Amino acid sequence: MMGLWVRFPPVAPRRSKRCHACSGVFLLRSSEMGKTATRRTWRGGKRSERFLHFAKVCFIIIPKETWQDCSTAAVLNNCEKEHAMTTNEKKQLMATACKVRMGVIEGTHAAKAGHPGGSLSAADLFTYLYCKELNVDPSNPKWEDRDRFVLSKGHTAPGLYAALAQRGFFPESDLLTLRHIGSHLQGHPNMNETPGVDMSTGSLGQGVSAAAGMALAAKYQGKSCRVYTLLGDGEIQEGQVWEAFMFAHHYKLDNFCAIIDNNGLQIDGRVADVMSPYPIAEKLRAFGFRVAEIDGHDFDQLEAAFTLARGTKGCPFAIVMKTTKGKGVSYMEDQAGWHGKAPNDEEYAQAMAELKAQLAEVEGM
Structure with missing residues (x-):
């Protein structure tokens, strides 16, 4: 199966003052318009959450070291239904x-x-x-x-x-x-x-x-x-x-x-x-x-x-x-x-x- 992978830059949450930059990778996933994707990270032994809001589509972050393993089938299976062809x-x-x-x-x-x-x-x-x-x-x-x-x-x-x-x-x-x-x-x-x-x-x-x-x-x-x-x-x-x-x-x-x-x-x-x-x-x-x-x-x-x-x-x-x-x-x-x-x-x-x-x-x- 051919791979389909794309790196996206971090996007600031709506109404936030600044973007919490990270090196994650955003993979298109099925979700309702306007929902929020969450990334949990560990810093100084404590868990923190970063919320990333997208106006039109929602992405989920996956580890940078594994982003090239994402297959086309995985992306297509998770595309929002409104973008899929009939x-x-x-x-x-x-x-x-x-x-x-x-x-x-x-x-x-x-x-x-x-x-x-x-x-x-x-x-x-x-x-x-x-x-x-x-x-x-x-x-x-x-x-x-x-x-x-x-x-x-x-x-x-x-x-x-x-x-x-x-x-x-x-x-x-x-x-x-x-x-x-x-x-x-x-x-x-x-x-x-x-x-x-x-x-x-x-x-x-x-x-x-x-x-x-x-x-x-x-x-x-x-x-x-x-x-x-x-x-x-x-x-x-x-x-x-x-x-x-x-x-x-x-x-x-x-x-x-x-x-x-x-x-x-x-x-x-x-x-x-x-x-x-x-x-x-x-x-x-x-x-x-x-x-x-x-x-x-x-x-x-x-x-x-x-x-x-x-x-x-x-x-x-x-x-x-x-x-x-x-x-x-x-x-x-x-x-x-x-x-x-x-x-x-x-x-x-x-x-x-x-x-x-x-x-x-x-x-x-």
């Missing part, structure tokens, strides 16, 4: 994710080019962002106060386009024009041509840098919008990525969320063999991020991670998603060869048959 919500997300994957296959097959592998590994993330997390308006893509999403690993544009189509930014039929001359859906995102695209990307490392700049600009302008960016685990081999992370920490960009698609593969093979980025989470923590490690194909874990991201103050947040490259198409799964290759007619037919079967199974739940 069965119907999850079913809708799973169905939409299947359609996003179908859009990836249809687009790359029609283009006879593109990057299906990483698009498929991030399909659940794209779905969650555009169907639940992002504050955006398809009827007004340039709305000034919208949340921003920057696809730093820009080559997985087929997945982004499929999600944008599902959200209503443009017709699904446009996906068949991927990479065609005159199409607004080119091989890498173009903010000047494609509705819903917030940054033109493709050169690895530059997207996350632009996203960090957007987050700082929002802070300066007093805006409440949030900025999200998705990076590949091969992309984080770029030094510019870590400069952007250092920037985000320096300016305390708590409106900035970096998501790492850790599918373990890049165009030349295993990331661990080409230029290992591991341990990813520990490096992010060293750069001042709070970090959640999750299964990127589990909508409950995505929900929990983004809830924690929104509640983090004073520093940036990162989500490291363990995923499978080519997820959903049997012959593409965990195969580096499908990083940047389009399916032929026979492969297209097999992929679509598999995805349609998965969609039918979800809709029958």
Whole structure:
């Protein structure tokens, strides 16, 4: 089971004059809104209690030395019920994710080019962002106060386009024009041509840098919008990525969320063999991020991670998603060869048959 853990700073009780600082760790637990969490400590042989009140959610403190042992399941089982997705919500997300994957296959097959592998590994993330997390308006893509999403690993544009189509930014039929001359859906995102695209990307490392700049600009302008960016685990081999992370920490960009698609593969093979980025989470923590490690194909874990991201103050947040490259198409799964290759007619037919079967199974739940 992947671990999901996040350290939070102590929070002052309501109506208290000062915070009793401690080095504990707050773990989301089930409780009624506005209740008080208690920590008992021993000082000078006497027991003392510290009360920590939270306006929206209640946390319980666990020992610092054991916080990394907390599992995702423990966090999810203790999430407040009002934050948990309903069965119907999850079913809708799973169905939409299947359609996003179908859009990836249809687009790359029609283009006879593109990057299906990483698009498929991030399909659940794209779905969650555009169907639940992002504050955006398809009827007004340039709305000034919208949340921003920057696809730093820009080559997985087929997945982004499929999600944008599902959200209503443009017709699904446009996906068949991927990479065609005159199409607004080119091989890498173009903010000047494609509705819903917030940054033109493709050169690895530059997207996350632009996203960090957007987050700082929002802070300066007093805006409440949030900025999200998705990076590949091969992309984080770029030094510019870590400069952007250092920037985000320096300016305390708590409106900035970096998501790492850790599918373990890049165009030349295993990331661990080409230029290992591991341990990813520990490096992010060293750069001042709070970090959640999750299964990127589990909508409950995505929900929990983004809830924690929104509640983090004073520093940036990162989500490291363990995923499978080519997820959903049997012959593409965990195969580096499908990083940047389009399916032929026979492969297209097999992929679509598999995805349609998965969609039918979800809709029958």
